Amino acid sequence: MVFQKRTSSEMESCGGSHVAEMPRVPKSARGKRSVRKKESQGQAMCAFDLLATVAGKLLDEGEGSLGNMSAGSPVLAASAKDVCVKQEQCDEEGKHLKNDVMDQDSCNESALISHIASQRLADHHSWKGEDLNEVPKAKSEAVDKEPSMISCTKADLGSNFGAIADRWSPESVESGAFTGDAAANVMALAAAAYNKNAPDMYNLLDPMDVDVKPPPLVSSDSTGEMPLYGGKIHKSVSFPRGPKGGAEYSVDRENDDDDDDKSSGCTHSSTATNRGLRPNCTADQSRVKKFLACKYRKVAPARMHKGDLSYSDADRKPSFRNKKMYYTRQRTQRSTFKRRKMLDRHSTLVSEEFAKSNAKRTTKVNAREPHAASLEANKGSNSMPFHGSCKSNDCHVKLKIKSFKVPELLIEIPETASVGSLKKTVLEAVNAMLGGGLRVGVLHHGKKIRDDSKTLMQAGIDHDDMLDNIGFSLEPNCTRHSSQLAAPEDIEFLETVETTEPLARIAPADSSSKHGEVDASQELALTPLTANYQGNDHDSVHSPGGISSPEKASANSRAIVPVTPVDSSAGAIVPANKAKRSSEQGQRRIRRPFSVAEVEALVLAVEKLGTGRWRDVKLRAFDNAKHRTYVDLKDKWKTLVHTASISPQQRRGEPVPQDLLDRVLAAQSYWSQQQAKLQPKTPPLAEARLLT
DNA sequence: GTTAGGG
DNA sequence: CCCTAAC
Numbered sequence: 001m002v003f004q005k006r007t008s009s010e011m012e013s014c015g016g017s018h019v020a021e022m023p024r025v026p027k028s029a030r031g032k033r034s035v036r037k038k039e040s041q042g043q044a045m046c047a048f049d050l051l052a053t054v055a056g057k058l059l060d061e062g063e064g065s066l067g068n069m070s071a072g073s074p075v076l077a078a079s080a081k082d083v084c085v086k087q088e089q090c091d092e093e094g095k096h097l098k099n100d101v102m103d104q105d106s107c108n109e110s111a112l113i114s115h116i117a118s119q120r121l122a123d124h125h126s127w128k129g130e131d132l133n134e135v136p137k138a139k140s141e142a143v144d145k146e147p148s149m150i151s152c153t154k155a156d157l158g159s160n161f162g163a164i165a166d167r168w169s170p171e172s173v174e175s176g177a178f179t180g181d182a183a184a185n186v187m188a189l190a191a192a193a194y195n196k197n198a199p200d201m202y203n204l205l206d207p208m209d210v211d212v213k214p215p216p217l218v219s220s221d222s223t224g225e226m227p228l229y230g231g232k233i234h235k236s237v238s239f240p241r242g243p244k245g246g247a248e249y250s251v252d253r254e255n256d257d258d259d260d261d262k263s264s265g266c267t268h269s270s271t272a273t274n275r276g277l278r279p280n281c282t283a284d285q286s287r288v289k290k291f292l293a294c295k296y297r298k299v300a301p302a303r304m305h306k307g308d309l310s311y312s313d314a315d316r317k318p319s320f321r322n323k324k325m326y327y328t329r330q331r332t333q334r335s336t337f338k339r340r341k342m343l344d345r346h347s348t349l350v351s352e353e354f355a356k357s358n359a360k361r362t363t364k365v366n367a368r369e370p371h372a373a374s375l376e377a378n379k380g381s382n383s384m385p386f387h388g389s390c391k392s393n394d395c396h397v398k399l400k401i402k403s404f405k406v407p408e409l410l411i412e413i414p415e416t417a418s419v420g421s422l423k424k425t426v427l428e429a430v431n432a433m434l435g436g437g438l439r440v441g442v443l444h445h446g447k448k449i450r451d452d453s454k455t456l457m458q459a460g461i462d463h464d465d466m467l468d469n470i471g472f473s474l475e476p477n478c479t480r481h482s483s484q485l486a487a488p489e490d491i492e493f494l495e496t497v498e499t500t501e502p503l504a505r506i507a508p509a510d511s512s513s514k515h516g517e518v519d520a521s522q523e524l525a526l527t528p529l530t531a532n533y534q535g536n537d538h539d540s541v542h543s544p545g546g547i548s549s550p551e552k553a554s555a556n557s558r559a560i561v562p563v564t565p566v567d568s569s570a571g572a573i574v575p576a577n578k579a580k581r582s583s584e585q586g587q588r589r590i591r592r593p594f595s596v597a598e599v600e601a602l603v604l605a606v607e608k609l610g611t612g613r614w615r616d617v618k619l620r621a622f623d624n625a626k627h628r629t630y631v632d633l634k635d636k637w638k639t640l641v642h643t644a645s646i647s648p649q650q651r652r653g654e655p656v657p658q659d660l661l662d663r664v665l666a667a668q669s670y671w672s673q674q675q676a677k678l679q680p681k682t683p684p685l686a687e688a689r690l691l692t
Numbered sequence: 693g694t695t696a697g698g699g
Numbered sequence: 700c701c702c703t704a705a706c
Contacts, residue, residue: 588700588701589700589701590700591700592700612695612696613694613695614694614695614696615693615694615695630694630695631694631695631696631700631701632700634695634696634697635700635701638696638697
């Protein structure tokens with residue numbers, strides 16, 4: 001009598017009857033294991049601190065020694081040991097926060113369940129979600145914090161900066177040039193310079209925060225999705241639901257996802273060390289620090305030991321992997337966690353892989369320096385030394401860099417675009433440029449000094465010049481590493497970043513406005529990307545979940561083409577190893593948020609089949625959605641249950657109709673109930689009676 | 693290959 | 700989504 005249940009239910013055309021299947025005896029007896037060891041994480045060293053300290057040491061030892069980094073590396077390594085390892089301090093906060101939330105959740109849920117338990121599934125529609133919407137204070141507080149965290153994590157500074165700083169570092173090191181601060185300053189300056197060049201955009205750039213909530217973009221989210229299930233979704237009468245979540249819903253999600261994507265992209269570039277950051281231990285930054293620290297733990301040693309940049313990611317990968325647990329536990333908050341996870345994963349799997357979205361990011365560094373325009377590199381030679389260091393003479397010159405000139409940027413954006421998108425667009429443009437590799441140009445009396453080997457003196461730069469006659473410019477740099485950087489890996493990495501990334505990101509989908517020259521390269525860059533990253537969020541399938549697809553993402557921010565005035569051969573570089581890299585096994589599956597329709601189908605199936613039969617659920621409702629595995633469905637259900645048990649304010653992504661969530665809870669409670677009854681060897685009869 | 697859970 | 704233990 002056990003066997004027929006499937007067939008029978010399978011044949012049911014899922015009307016309103018929820019009671020269809022005899023729950024399969026759950027294998028839940030399997031003990032749950034939370035085996036994974038939590039390795040000490042307290043060891044996490046703050047990358048910044050480390051860097052700062054090391055840098056400090058180096059600097060303290062005199063600029064002279066900085067001039068020759070070939071000998072500097074050993075110094076670095078040595079110094080690193082002495083550096084006192086600082087520990088992440090802001091962890092607690094996050095933990096508490098989480099606990100709060102969790103506790104509340106569980107309370108909510110249990111209360112809810114009990115409430116539900118007494119009801120029959122059939123009338124689950126009757127109870128309103130309002131009951132669930134009460135938000136315990138602690139909870140709301142937690143929620144309130146979220147935005148800031150997100151924005152920060154998002155700005156996660158780092159990756160972008162890190163990547164850049166990192167890319168600078170080779171030169172910096174060799175020339176004894178930049179310290180973390182310098183790198184940061186440069187970044188800020190870049191923005192500042194831009195502001196200067198485009199005064200009217202000053203305010204737009206000023207915040208420099210990546211848009212957390214860009215303006216709503218019309219999304220086609222819930223439109224073409226039905227085909228997915230080939231008519232398997234039965235709109236039974238028992239599901240009175242409002243109009244499907246339309247464009248407005250998807251907006252948030254898009255941003256959300258875009259967000260994630262960004263973060264993932266950030267990941268790629270994150271193999272870099274983030275020296276541009278300041279070790280202020282704000283809650284936000286601490287996360288960043290943690291993240292960075294984790295990475296840095298691995299990267300730094302490799303780098304230090306090798307004494308140059310010749311280390312390959314191949315070397316790092318394994319260790320990254322092994323240490324994963326170090327930070328897995330550091331989760332402090334959901335959203336942050338998610339991001340970090342992605343980052344971690346990426347770092348381990350495709351660490352050196354193209355820094356997908358440098359262009360998307362900016363950092364708090366900028367944000368905190370709204371007036372970067374007047375930012376000063378007043379640390380003298382410490383932070384802004386020239387290539388031709390004044391090693392030979394002891395008279396150091398003090399520099400005051402008021403601004404950097406930035407290559408012209410052309411931005412074209414429809415009038416209808418929102419300010420937010422404008423910001424984003426500009427930001428992208430700037431970042432694309434920055435992310436594309438920069439170098440500093442030095443101008444003396446307006447004349448460019450090209451010979452790096454010249455000493456300042458030889459160049460005719462003396463004290464008197466420093467303040468007024470010296471100018472710095474940021475220039476796109478696409479050739480430098482080919483000669484300077486040792487490791488092919490790095491070159492590859494950089495090239496990838498420089499070319500495909502920014503271009504692809506910005507490339508207008510409709511070639512409506514491009515500047516000829518760059519065009520071709522865009523094509524080049526875009527093609528391979530499509531197979532990887534862009535495809536990342538772009539649902540190749542019918543799934544409307546495909547959020548930040550290029551079209552959507554840049555719907556309002558069309559053409560931004562960094563026009564590189566200098567001899568930039570950018571775009572000439574062919575992203576050769578793109579495919580190779582991405583195709584490597586480890587590639588994380590692209591994120592495909594469940595659409596409301598999918599959720600509905602899932603709910604429907606679960607209502608009928610129950611939890612614990614995901615394979616059947618899959619076959620039943622998602623047989624045609626090859627990208628949805630039963631594990632996915634199971635996971636989705638898990639999240640749905642959770643989602644349903646939290647306040648609407650805490651939910652993210654495309655809103656799931658409350659009634660659906662209600663059904664989720666109802667079904668969940670119902671089926672868990674069934675399982676419970678089965679556990680204590682309750683004969684199937686009981687079930688049969690219940691199911692009647 | 694499935695399930696169930698933790699991450 | 701990923702990873703795994705336990706089936």
